[in-house]
Amino acid sequence: MDILITGLFLGGAYALIAMGLNLQYGIARIMNLANGEMLVFGGFAAFWMYTAAQVSPLLTVFLVAPAAFAMNWVIYSVMLRPLVRRARSRGQLEVDAILATFGLSFVSVGIMLALFGGDYFNYSYLARPITLAGDTYALNRATAFVAAVLICAAVYLWLNLSRPGLSIRAIAVAPDSARLVGIDVPRLAALAFALGGAITATGGALLSMFFTLDASTGVIFTLKALVIVIMGGVGDVRGTIVAALALGILETFVAAVIDPGLTLAAAYLLFIVILLFRPQGLFGRRGA
Amino acid sequence: MTGAPPTLSLRGATKRFGGLVAVNALDFDVAEHEVMGLIGPNGSGKSTTLNLISGALGCTAGTIALRGVPIHRLAPQDIARRGVARTFQLVRLLPSMSVLDNVRAGAVFGHRRRWGDDAEAQAMRMLELVGLGRRAQAPVGQLTYIDTKRVELARALAGDPKVLLLDEWLAGLNPTELQEGIALIRRLRDEGRTIVLVEHVMDAIRSLCDRCVVMSSGTKIAEGTPQQVLADPEVIRAYLGDDDA
């Protein structure tokens, strides 16, 4: 029970991070390997605002999200759109995007190392115990989870109810037909990419409330987010949330019962099982 | 008479995509040296049927056998090795290679595998057959549309397949090219090759096919010689609709 709830709390933050990546890959067709750095950026901003000015991370989120949105919009327009234009095939775009975002990832890590050094960053905000169903949990974890749930719900509703949201989902399902019904695919791809970055950075800010980050942890989260996206299915919000929670619980379980050093190994094991048995994602249909 | 099993035989071959039944319990046989036409309106499941035979798609139900041996559970490469070669509806060549190497791919890895000079000689023979002997060294990017189709055909022939599947091989050709194309396939027919072709061009069907299967909405609605099936009222209705009935 204890493991289940702690795992759920962790999974909530994972869901946000992976949803950001999924928007970027599912709609903008860019496998953004610099996604983890956006998360670390969000975490750093929260840390910095809290230690410098005692601003609650829950408020910093409202600064981080627009900033990350703008940054990702620029990244997409300046760096990635030329690649989309010159790519002759989806495969070539994939390779180019992987290399370019790797470069971006390294550059961001390098800049953050230069600015903040290689130290670990953590702060204690809402580090009080609360009691739920007879067990005690850290209040900051619970708060982060609630915030994550709210944001996930908002994104889900926006995608399902608003006009741009529906257009974005149309692109995820059928990029070529979307163009035919008058959807401005390039503009919405940029929007989805920017939004994805904003969601991931928000996830990072929330995660930093209870998780120690440093300049080079980004790649680990990129990996986890990728595993979640593949597990949940590309372009599938519901699948992403379920997969994120499953990974959160699995990691917490492995850390508690076997060894905390094996969390990534556990994520990978899950990855292999999914690849072997359901490569189309948990809810995906085979051979569509 | 219970002779050898037919070269190709479909029994109850079915393909479902979610709720849509693209091919519905299709039965037909193709005898050796026979040219079988697969015709029907757009979206009637002809190309899907070719994809089932070549293994690009798996059957949801039913069986497909090559000379009595079931092949419907095999991967495309295994089906190709057993002697089913195909062309694609949208021509697919290997863009970084020369014309000769494109055809060599079929000679090296197809049903009858060759290597070295043997493969090269076979590839050249196939290029001569399709009328491209002089362009062997050209990069495929420089070819005209009909020549890309010729290369693809030569590649499919290079492995000496038992069955050749042509997916709208004549589509998109201009009238002159069309006559050349029909003549080329007739030559293959006269060589005694076994061919299944999906086609819209009625002239070609009349002059090339021994028999036809007509499909509509995934189901076989007629089978027989071109003259028979094209006179069948149900076939006419399938093509023209029945709003006058």
Next chain:
Amino acid sequence: MIRSGGTSLALTALVLALAALLPLAGSPYWQSIGISIAMFAVLTTSWALFSGPTHYISLATAAFFGVGSYTTGMGIELLPYWCLPPIAGVLGAAMAALVGLATLRLSGVYFVIFTLGLAELVRQIIIWFQNFSGQKGLYVLTKITEAQIYWQLLGLAALVYLAGWAIGRSRLGFALRIIGDDEQVARHSGINTARAKVALFMISGAAAAVVGAILAPRYVYIEPATAFTPMLSFQVVIMALLGGTGRLWGPVVGVIPFTFLWEAISSSFPNQTTLLLGVCFLVIVYVLPRGFVGLIEAVRRRVAAREGVA
């Protein structure tokens, strides 16, 4: 494709023979640069054997390398040194087979992601095992000299070139070129694409593991964090792409300048290595998408065209 077999083989043999004379010069600096170049020559060439034609970007080099280092580290007490690199090769090939069977049937993204984490995965497992035995790292104490390590690497380089040359003229090499062009055509032409890809990935993995095994004595003390450094995988990708993967000799064209560049970077800007590595990636994507080889060929074509006009 140019198939001037005999001359290029002879030329490669000559270059390797000349390179083998380097330790006689006796300068420790050049010796160490030589080892770096030889090591990366093997790693990038074997990487490009697989990734060049198939366009699957492998980031598993560090994992194979680490497995090789650990083979030497754990085996040196039990077995004579000379049988360890071959064992490492077999282990590397086996690991590559497992990874390949799980991921190579799927699109390139899955493969990249999987290989990216592979080194970390193996590292976590080794650390976990070490927690039981209580040891932190391994001592590799041998009498093997730097020069001997260098010669072994050159020998391995010769093997890799020979293998690459042979593959280039084999059915397997032809199959891979077809797969790289259009996998669906490859399958419908009768090529078992999964098997071809896995086979080449195994060769690539085995070579990297052997390099790890050969280099282990140089480090004297190996521990998971140094044996599985992810940086190695990235360096290999950058050097190979910088050189160009369309030719067997392409990667080494990237290795030589990059080794010197990296040497300069890590001594002048030790804190900015990550940043500069990122810049290298961006340069490759935006400035040199086909590597030096592509550049050389474009220039050559332009010159030829101009002569044709004149």
